Amino acid sequence: MIKYNLKCENKHEFESWFSDSKEFDRLKSKKLIECIFCQSKKVEKSIMAPRVVNPKAKNSQKHVSNLDMKNFKKDLQNLRKFVEKNFEYVEKNFANKVREVYYDKKSKKNIYGKTTDEEKEQLKEEGIDLVSIPWVEKDN
Numbered sequence: 665m666i667k668y669n670l671k672c673e674n675k676h677e678f679e680s681w682f683s684d685s686k687e688f689d690r691l692k693s694k695k696l697i698e699c700i701f702c703q704s705k706k707v708e709k710s711i712m713a714p715r716v717v718n719p720k721a722k723n724s725q726k727h728v729s730n731l732d733m734k735n736f737k738k739d740l741q742n743l744r745k746f747v748e749k750n751f752e753y754v755e756k757n758f759a760n761k762v763r764e765v766y767y768d769k770k771s772k773k774n775i776y777g778k779t780t781d782e783e784k785e786q787l788k789e790e791g792i793d794l795v796s797i798p799w800v801e802k803d804n
Contacts, residue, residue: 672699673706674781701796702781740800747797751776759783766792 666685671677678700682688688709691697695705751774754761758777765771779787784794 669710670697670699670707671710672702672704672708674699674702674704676701676704677710700798702784703796704781737800740798741802743797744800744802747776750774753777759787762787762792762794763790766790 665681665683666687667679667681668688669677669679676699680697682691688697692707697707698705699707754775754777756778758775758779761775761777762779765773765775779794787794
């Protein structure tokens with residue numbers, strides 16, 4: 665396994681694990697790698713520093729167990745359930761609906777949906793902050 669620091673075209677930085685160095689290239693060529701923040705498919709490897717571990721030092725490297733990963737996945741699934749239960753899904757009309765809610769100060773409506781990178785940038789320029797969350801598929 666190899667961990668890469670990745671950066672998208674919008675300068676979001678994140679990490680991801682791959683089975684080997686060729687796996688990143690294979691997935692990227694098939695456009696299967698996307699930014700965890702903005703879903704951009706234009707992702708590159710970022711500058712990395714090797715991690716040198718002192719084998720004599722206790723707890724020098726944190727091991728993420730399968731149980732930890734399952735718990736993290738369960739947390740993301742619970743987050744999705746919460747959003748689906750408490751927010752209205754507005755489909756691809758998200759950017760316009762966000763503006764309606766934002767500019768109508770009396771509205772306390774919770775919504776979620778999808779938007780393009782361009783729409784997200786326009787909303788940001790208007791002072792409307794959005795939160796992107798990792799959307800774990802129900803059957804994943």
